[in-house]
Every structure is written in structure tokens, then in C-alpha cells.
Amino acid sequence: MINFIPPGLVLIIAGFLLPLVPKQLFRIIAFLAPIITIFIVLQIPDGVLIQRTFLDYSIEIVEGDRLSRLFALIFSIMALGGTIFAINNIKTKELGFAFIYAGSAIGVTFSGDLISMFVFWEIMAIGSTMVIWNGLELTSHKAGLRYALVHFFGGVILMIGIIGNINQTGSTNFDIVTLNSWAQWLMLIGILINAGAWPISSWIGDAYPEASASGMVFLSAFTTKTAVFVLIKTFPGTDILIYIGLIMIFYGIIYALLENDMRRILAYSIVNQVGFMVTGIGIGTEMAINGAAAHAFAHIIYKALLLMSAGSVLYMTGKRKCTDLGGLYRTMPITTICGIIGALAISSFPLTSGFISKSMISQSAADLHLTYVWFLLTAASAGVFLHAGIKFPWFVFFQKDSGLRPKDPPFNMKISMILFAGLCIIIGIFPSILYSLLPFKVDYVPYTSGHVTAYLQLLLFAGLAFFILLPQMKRTLTISLDTDWIYRIAGYKIIQFLSKELKLLIDGIKGGTPEQINSFIEYIVKYHGPAGILARTLPTGRTIFWVIIIFALFLLLTLLS
Amino acid sequence: MESEENKNIHWLVRPPTIRLLWIVMFLILGLVILLQFFAHIHGHFIIDESFGFNAWYGFIACVLMVFVSKLLALFVKRKDNYYDD
CATH class of the missing domain: 1.20.5 (Single alpha-helices involved in coiled-coils or other helix-helix interfaces)
Known part of the structure; x- marks a missing residue:
């Protein structure tokens, strides 16, 4: 008998129902499912709630603690906010996939063992790929395929790591892992791919902006932040994460500065913000972990707000490039104001949510006297204002008069923006709301006169730099090559070259050899070639596939019994 | 004092407003530096x-x-x- 429905399952089941039900019921389910999920998440107590045994392994489908409740809460709030924004403009099946995606992210946060964590992790990859494929344009399909390849590649690496780790330690515990051998390194790499760590970071800027206006609002929240959650659980205090985080921070800033597509600017700034969290996890003190968790919470809200604002512009104008936009403040006042609030929050402006979360990460670096980390984080804080805080609102809403006169978007989209803008400010003014939810006790006061003064100086002079350098920042109809160039262009060229050269070589050899040898080669190819019966892969892959199917059925049956 | 041509453009992007915005910005920048005398x-x-x-x-x-x-x-x-x- 179970006392709790796994909270993620509510959204997943709702996700499967949404495309099938009539329109009236569609709206009811779409709003009710996230609300029920929020309610259940808040009820989850500490400790293992649902435990089963599968193939001798202990499967803990729901295990609650402060960290998992924090992430599950913001994921379910996000599902609700996203639904309000999307309800008038999203395809039914797209919202269904978004729910499956959100539900499996919540599933990861409550997983008590590595096996169920991995299963939910992979469902997320499928759900998010389907959200991208429901995007607006033809390019969405190709971008979604590249996205899926990156994530299934990351999934395979993570799976090998998990299996190795279970073999070595004999435990499936989803808990702190030390980097002892290749298995743990593979786990770390697999998780970092989902976090968008450089060099496998370009998928964020490549794929997310190809989703629909509402699709990207959902996409911005779950994949990278679930990776942050898993990193906090498994690798807190791992030094290398400090450096990886710092690289992500500056990579995000530099590429966002060069970008012309408004939603790709925001995509690169996801990498930048997750970089702050990864750095915090690498520092690993209680203050730093609190900071990383709080920053993830605050980030999901303001990034969704920014993407709602950008999504509204895309929805009303059909345009996404800064070179086509500008001057929209005249006719889109609510979108402009909400976009500015999101931009101030991401820049950690005092009285916004970013200020009370990010400063904990900087403080933890100062406490440990990590001098260069602190100075780089401070420079990066100025850089966030530069690349997202001013650049996004300036080029979309002000800049030049593009001649476009779109109205503010429909009612529900305005409401969702106003709600999330309100959250950014409420959390900024009353930090104790968020602090009381954090994994460790908070002993930190963000609002001291000195701290506020320091931040105002830093950010306002970054603003001065922006306007002085404005001629340098002028947008052009260009893109910037990123690491995805390696598999989009270089890899393709290499395969093309090799297949051409190899064919010449083989033809040359065939021409010079006797008929008997050639027919012998054909005989070999028939049985051992790519399509030959003896060249089929070992049935391991298929076995794993069926084990996972059985596992899913098993979970469903035991939960219902 | 508004010239005829300025009436057709939004008040926020008229040259006098922009000049005013620059002045206000520099005033604020000066203020946040001076603030450091009072806030340690x-x-x-x-x-x-x-x-x-x-x-x-x-x-x-x-x-x-x-x-x-x-x-x-x-x-x-x-x-x-x-x-x-």
C-alpha cells in the first residue's frame, strides 16, 4: 500500500492524457495537474516513501529531503506558470510532452537510487526532444535531432558510469560519489553534458531557440537544472567543477554578446547562469550549496520570465532577430516592463531574486579566500548585466524604431508574465521565503548597506560601459561558430572525404585482383558486412531495451497494487 | 521647448529627452560612488x-x-x- 502518489507521475499521466481529451477537459487537466503536483510535493516528508526490489536492486522511487522538495517545488511551479503562458498558443501534444518532461524532472529529484534516477533522466531527454520537434519552423526538426543525439550520447556515458559505479561499490545509492575511477568520471561527464558544460554546451544555443514560443519557456527550466540538482547530490565540493563553472560563465557571456537572435542570447545566458551554480557546487561549503540551490530556484523563475517576454515578442511579431526588432516599448508596455524585471533579476539587481541568491555563491568564495574565483565571479556579475540585463531589453524593446507596432500578447500570457515578475520581486524583498526552503540553515544577510552599494556600483558602471561601447555592439546578420561546428560541418566533411577516397581505393584493388579473390570478398561481405547476419550486434542492446520496458511495467504495476 | 519635427516621434526618443537621460545617468553614477562615504x-x-x-x-x-x-x-x-x- 502506498500513501503517496509519486509527484512526477501526476504530470506524466496528465501528459499522456492531454492530446486525447476534448478541449474543455484539456484545460482542466492542464491547470489541475501542476496544482496537484505542487500540493503533493509540499506533503512529501523526509526519508524513503516508496521502495521496491527489482533484480536484487533496491529501487527507491520516492525519497524526500529538503533539496529534492526545493527542486520539485520550483519544477512544479514552473509547470503551472508555463501552462498559463502556453494555454492559448501551444499544440495539445506539445503541452503533453512538456508535462512528461516536467514530470520526469520531478521524478529525478525524488529518486532515491541511481537506477530510477537514470530512467527518469532518459524520459526527460525524450520529452524535451519532442517539445523541440513541435517547434515552429522546419529547422526545428534538424535541431531536435542534433539535440537528441547529444543527449542520448550523454545518457550512454552516464549509464556506463552508473553501471561501473554500482559494480565497484555494490550500492545503487543516489548519494555523494567520490571521483575514484573511470566510472565516476563518466558519471560526472554524463551529468555535465546535460548541464551544458563547455565544450558540449552548444546544444543549448542550437536547439532551444528552435522550439516554439512556449516550448522554450518549458525547455529553459528542466534539463540543465536537473543536472545541477544531480551534481549537488553526487559531486558537491569537487574542485574541478569550480573551473568548469567559470568557463561556462564566461563562454555564456562572450557568445551572448556576439549573438543576434534574441532567444539565443537568452539560451547562452542559461549556460552562464548554470556556470554560477556549478562553481558553487565545486566550492561545496554549506553556504555555496545553499547559494547554488537558491540560484537554481531564482533562475528558473526569471529565465522563464525573460523567455515569456521574448516568446510574446515572437508570438506577436513572428520575428526573433535583434536586427529586425526594436522600439517595441511603444505598443508592448507590459511585455517590456516584465522583460526588464526579468533582466534586472538575472543581473542580481538589489530587490530582485537574483541578488539574494547569487551573492551567496560569491560570499562562499570570499569565505574560503578563493581570491581569483571571487574576482572572476565579480567581473562575471558585471558581465551578466552587460549581455542579458541590458542587451536583451535594449535591442528588443528600445534600440531603433523597427516600425513594428505589435500589441501586448493575449490575456493569459500577460498574466503569467506578471505573476513571475511578481515572484522575482517578492523573493528579492523577502529573501527569508526562499532561505527557509534551502538544504542547510542560512546564516547570511544579503541586504547590508555596503553590499548594496558595491553591487550598485558594479552594475551601473557595467551599464555605462554598455552605452559607451554601443557602436561596437551593433547587431549584424551573423552567427558565431560554436563547438557544434565539429559535428555539423567537420564531421560531415571527414566522412564525405573518407567514403570517397576509400571507394577509389577499393575499386583500384578490385580492378587488379583475380576474379576468384573478388568473389571470395563478396562472400565475406555477404555474411560479415554491415548488413550481414554475423555482423549484427550482440543482443545486449536489445536486452537492455526490454529490461527497461519490463522495469517500467513493473513500476506501474507495483504502484497501482 | 519642442520643435515641430519632435512632435512626431515618441517623447522617450526625442533628442532633449535623451540628453536628459544621459545627465540623469551620470548623476546616479556619481551618487552611487559617493554613497560609499556612508556605507562601508x-x-x-x-x-x-x-x-x-x-x-x-x-x-x-x-x-x-x-x-x-x-x-x-x-x-x-x-x-x-x-x-x-
């Missing part, structure tokens, strides 16, 4: 307590980042139909 910035590395540190550090950091991005652009910038088949 508690530093951790000596230099970050010095007068106006955050102001010049933030400014220079941003100039450097723009400079680095322009430098990188020399190598990675392509026309935006680069990937189109």
Missing part, C-alpha cells in the same frame, strides 16, 4: 574595500569582455545562413 563596503581582499573599486572594476571588466568577444568574432563570425543547405 566590507571587503575580503583589501582592494575590494578601496574607494570606487566596484565601479572601475565593473567598467573595465565589461570593456575587456566586449573586446575579447570582438576578437573571437574575427574567427567565428559567419553569415547567418551559414548552416543552411
